Amino acid sequence: MIQDGIAGSSATLSKMTKKLRMVCKKALGNYKRKTGQFVGGRTDMGEEELTKHGEEKSGSLASWLLGGSRNNLIPVITRHVRRGSTILSDEWRPYRRALTTLGYTHYTVNHSRWFVDPVHGGHTQNIERAWSTYKNQVWRLRGNRTEKLLKEHLTCIEWTYWLGHNHRDGPLGRLLKDIRRRYRV
Incomplete structure (x- = not known):
């Protein structure tokens, strides 16, 4: 992503992946409350x-x-x-x-x-x-460096199985849907 100009540095990539983990966490939390x-x-x-x-x-x-x-x-x-x-x-x-x-x-x-x-x-x-x-x-994903990071990665895995694989457009379609919900413009 750095070579393609999408992210300027590894720090930017880290921030982007943290945001995506939070999107998954929020969507999974909503799903758990609902079902x-x-x-x-x-x-x-x-x-x-x-x-x-x-x-x-x-x-x-x-x-x-x-x-x-x-x-x-x-x-x-x-x-x-x-x-x-x-x-x-x-x-x-x-x-x-x-x-x-x-x-x-x-x-x-x-x-x-x-x-x-x-x-x-x-x-x-x-x-x-x-x-x-x-x-x-x-x-x-080096997700075991801290307990908090491990929980975030496990939540993303759980999101993939509960929500991503069950979406009609697959995990990417579900991720885009959850990003739209989280960051309404």
């Missing part, structure tokens, strides 16, 4: 071993990245995942009883024994691949 970002139902599974950042579609199965301690994660699940949904996780003990008593179907995968559970067929490979992709995106 509550409820997920789940009869065909959805989530994995509670990582931090929620977006959606990975695999056929009719929507998988979610969730993580944190039991005290932090259980309120997030009850706020954003419909009761009766199926949740797939590793075999971390604190979640076992809590999720089933809260009205969720909870399956686990013992990673030390197999990748795909032989009883229910559940696996976490799509989530693991998605998480690897997200980590690589943040690393490539």
